[in-house]
Amino acid sequence: MxxxxxxxxxxxxxxxxxxxxxxxxxxxxxxxxxxxxxxxxxxxxxxxxxxxxxxxxxxxxxxxxxxxxxxxxxxxxxxxxxxxxxxxxxxxxxxxxxxxxxxxxFRDILQNALAGILILLTRPFRIGDQVVAGGYEGTVEDIQVRATTIRTYDNRRAVIPNTALFTDKVLVNTAFEKRRLSVRVGVGNGDDIREAKRVIEAAARGAEGVLADPPPRALVAGLGDSAVLLDVFFWIDPPKRSEVLEVTDRVLARVKPALSGAGIDIPYPTMQVLLHDQTEAIDGDRARQREGWPARGGDRDPPPRWRVREGEEDRPSHPNGAAGRAS
CATH class of the missing domain: 1.10.287 (Helix Hairpins)
Structure with missing residues (x-):
C-alpha cells in the first residue's frame, strides 16, 4: 500500500x-x-x-x-x-x-546610484577630466552607477563612491581651457627688484608652452631670511598634468641662467651663530649677562670665573656673594 x-x-x-x-x-x-x-x-x-x-x-x-x-x-x-x-x-x-x-x-548602494545619476545630469566633471577628490588626483576613467573610477598619475585605479563625490569637494583641473601656474624664486637682498622682475618675466615669456596672453608676471611675495621671494605667474593651454610639469620645467630652466647672466644672485640660506664665553663671572646674573653675544674683548670683559695657575685653582666669589665651585 x-x-x-x-x-x-x-x-x-x-x-x-x-x-x-x-x-x-x-x-x-x-x-x-x-x-x-x-x-x-x-x-x-x-x-x-x-x-x-x-x-x-x-x-x-x-x-x-x-x-x-x-x-x-x-x-x-x-x-x-x-x-x-x-x-x-x-x-x-x-x-x-x-x-x-x-x-x-542596500541603502548605501541606492544612495550612490542616485548620486551617480545627479553627477551625470549636473556634470560637475566629465570622463577624461583631471580631478582631485578624496585625497586622490588623476583622470576620470568611468562614471558608473555606484562609483567613479579615477586613474592616478602613478597608474593606479581609485574607486570613489558617488555619494562622496557629490557631497564632498572636488577640484577639476581641466574644467577650463587655460590654467595659471606659479613658481617661487628668491633673489639677493642687495639686487634690484625691478631688474629681477624684468629678467624673470622675459625668461618665462620665451619658454615653450607659456601663453603670451595673459603675459607672465613676477610679483614680490615676501622677504625671506636670506632672499627676496618672487612669485612667477604664467598661463598654459591645455591645462593637463603633463603640460604643468613640462612647462614648469622649461620656465625654471630658463629663469635660472637668465638671472645668473644678469648678475642677479640666487642666494643660499644662511645662518649667523653668536657664541659667548660661558665661564664669565657674570654668568647666572640675568640682569648683566649678555646672552648670545661674544665677549667684547679688552679690559671691558668680565674676568673668567675660574683661573688655573700652575695647577692651583683660584676661586673668586660669585657676583651675588656666594663662593664659586670647582668645575
Missing part, C-alpha cells in the same frame, strides 16, 4: 512537471526576448545621447538603468507565463515588500 501511494505521488509530480514545462519554456523564451530588448534599449539610449551631444557617461548610465528596468519587467512577465496561478497583483505586492527590504539592505 505504501509503495503504491509513493508511486502515485511520483506520477502526480511528473504529470504536474510536464504540465508546467510548456509554461516554463514560454517564460524562458519571453525572458530571452526581454534580454535582447534590454541590450537594444541600452545601445539605443547611448546612440541617442551621442546624437544629442550629451556626455558619453550620461548615455551609458541611462542605458544601464533602462536595461535594468527592462530585465525586471521581463522577469515579472516570465514568472506570470511560467506560473499562471500567480496573478499580477501578487507579483507587485511581493515586489513592493521586496523593494522595501532591498531598500533597507
Amino acid at each position: 505504501g509503495f503504491d501511494t509513493a508511486l502515485a505521488r511520483l506520477n502526480g509530480l511528473g504529470a504536474a512537471a510536464l504540465a508546467l514545462l510548456p509554461g516554463l519554456l514560454l517564460g524562458l523564451l519571453a525572458f530571452g526576448l526581454f534580454v535582447l530588448l534590454a541590450r537594444g534599449l541600452r545601445a539605443g539610449v547611448v546612440r541617442a545621447a551621442r546624437a544629442r551631444g550629451v556626455a558619453p557617461g550620461v548615455g551609458i548610465v541611462l542605458g544601464r538603468i533602462g536595461s535594468g528596468f527592462c530585465l525586471l519587467l521581463g522577469g515579472l512577465v516570465a514568472a506570470a507565463i511560467a506560473f499562471p496561478s500567480i496573478n499580477a497583483a501578487d507579483l507587485f505586492s511581493v515586489l513592493g515588500i521586496g523593494g522595501v527590504a532591498i531598500g533597507f539592505a
Whole structure:
C-alpha cells in the first residue's frame, strides 16, 4: 500500500512537471526576448545621447538603468507565463515588500546610484577630466552607477563612491581651457627688484608652452631670511598634468641662467651663530649677562670665573656673594 501511494505521488509530480514545462519554456523564451530588448534599449539610449551631444557617461548610465528596468519587467512577465496561478497583483505586492527590504539592505548602494545619476545630469566633471577628490588626483576613467573610477598619475585605479563625490569637494583641473601656474624664486637682498622682475618675466615669456596672453608676471611675495621671494605667474593651454610639469620645467630652466647672466644672485640660506664665553663671572646674573653675544674683548670683559695657575685653582666669589665651585 505504501509503495503504491509513493508511486502515485511520483506520477502526480511528473504529470504536474510536464504540465508546467510548456509554461516554463514560454517564460524562458519571453525572458530571452526581454534580454535582447534590454541590450537594444541600452545601445539605443547611448546612440541617442551621442546624437544629442550629451556626455558619453550620461548615455551609458541611462542605458544601464533602462536595461535594468527592462530585465525586471521581463522577469515579472516570465514568472506570470511560467506560473499562471500567480496573478499580477501578487507579483507587485511581493515586489513592493521586496523593494522595501532591498531598500533597507542596500541603502548605501541606492544612495550612490542616485548620486551617480545627479553627477551625470549636473556634470560637475566629465570622463577624461583631471580631478582631485578624496585625497586622490588623476583622470576620470568611468562614471558608473555606484562609483567613479579615477586613474592616478602613478597608474593606479581609485574607486570613489558617488555619494562622496557629490557631497564632498572636488577640484577639476581641466574644467577650463587655460590654467595659471606659479613658481617661487628668491633673489639677493642687495639686487634690484625691478631688474629681477624684468629678467624673470622675459625668461618665462620665451619658454615653450607659456601663453603670451595673459603675459607672465613676477610679483614680490615676501622677504625671506636670506632672499627676496618672487612669485612667477604664467598661463598654459591645455591645462593637463603633463603640460604643468613640462612647462614648469622649461620656465625654471630658463629663469635660472637668465638671472645668473644678469648678475642677479640666487642666494643660499644662511645662518649667523653668536657664541659667548660661558665661564664669565657674570654668568647666572640675568640682569648683566649678555646672552648670545661674544665677549667684547679688552679690559671691558668680565674676568673668567675660574683661573688655573700652575695647577692651583683660584676661586673668586660669585657676583651675588656666594663662593664659586670647582668645575
